[in-house]
Amino acid sequence: MPDETKPHEINVQTTPTLCVQLNTLYYAISQLNKLEDSIWDRWMAKKPREQLINEKSMSLKQKVMFDGSRKDINAAIDRICEFTGTKIIFWDLREPFIENLYKPMVSQSRLEALIEPLDTELNQLCGVIVEPLRDRIVTSLLQASLDGLLRVILDGGPLRVFFPSDAKLLEEDMEVLKEFFISGGDGLPRGIVENHVARVRHVIKLHSYESRELTDDLRTSSGLVQQSGGGGKLGADTQTLLRILCHRSDSEASQFLKKQFKIPKSSV
Structure with a gap:
């Protein structure tokens, strides 16, 4: 299309x-x-002596005058941190991560190959960011990495295929990613990282089930396909189950999707 913007034409701010x-x-x-403090000191210096006692009792209350500014600046910091992490994973590393990880199958393209480019990006971040903001920006990179991993294993497109046996490899890869961000105690606190990876761990667990188990679970909640909550025993919403089944190559999953949801084999 003539008006389509090509990736190399998009102007994205650099990480530094x-x-x-x-x-x-x-x-x-x-x-x-x-x-x-400066405003308060100058104000007090101009007050008559008899008012100083009463004015000093109000000092703590007066020093919240910039609380709104603090709140807005912190919100801006959070947004830029989130954008930076997303930019690195979905833009700077989109080719090795989003486009090629686990393509065509897990055993042929493992996450370990991403550790070096991730480390390069992380070093670039930590080389510029001030120390008090380090954990906030690195946490955003962790969140974006997990979002990217979920994108790959749930919305990977027709050129990616996952088997129940891949769940063990996916779990190993998630551990590699987790330990990368913990960095032997020099990175993020282990508890914080564990909390973030929990959502991905559940999806990987779902990949370990046979297609029959997934379809049976999906049948129990087929009336809730358009809703976020599922009623199956696997504890997954119907959209997640559908996405996993769409990445299966076995005939049982294909026939179920075609019959129940009118989804052809090549669709994701």
Whole structure:
């Protein structure tokens, strides 16, 4: 299409530029206390002596004048951190991660090959970002990495196929990713990382079930296909079960999808 924007034509800010923006916001918020103290000191210096006692009793209340600014700056920091992590995974690493991981099957394209480019991106982040923001930006990269992994194993397209036996390999890969972000205790706290990977661990567990088990579970909640909650024993919503079945190559999954949901074999 003539008006279609090609990937190389999209102007995306570089990671160092985003880190500088974050550092600037952090500097601004770190200076608010000093600004409040300065304003208060100058105000008190101009007050008559007899008012000082009453004015000092109000000092703590007066020093919340920039709380709204702090809240807004922190919100901006969170948004830029989230965008930076998403940009790295879904833009900078889109070819090795989003487009090619586990293609055509898990055993032929493991996640371990992504650790080196991920490490390069992480070093670039940590080389620019101020220390107090390090965990926040790295956590955003972890979240984006897990989002990317879910994208691959649930919406990987017709060129990716998953088998129940792949669940063990997927679990191993998730452990590799988890340990990368923990970095032997030098990275994010283990508890934080474990909490984030829990949602992916559940999906990987679903991949371990045979197609018959998945279709049986989906039948019990087939009336809730358009809703987020499922009523099956596997504890999965119907959309997730559908996506997993769409990546199966066996005839049972294909026939079930075609008959019950009018989904052809090549669709995901």
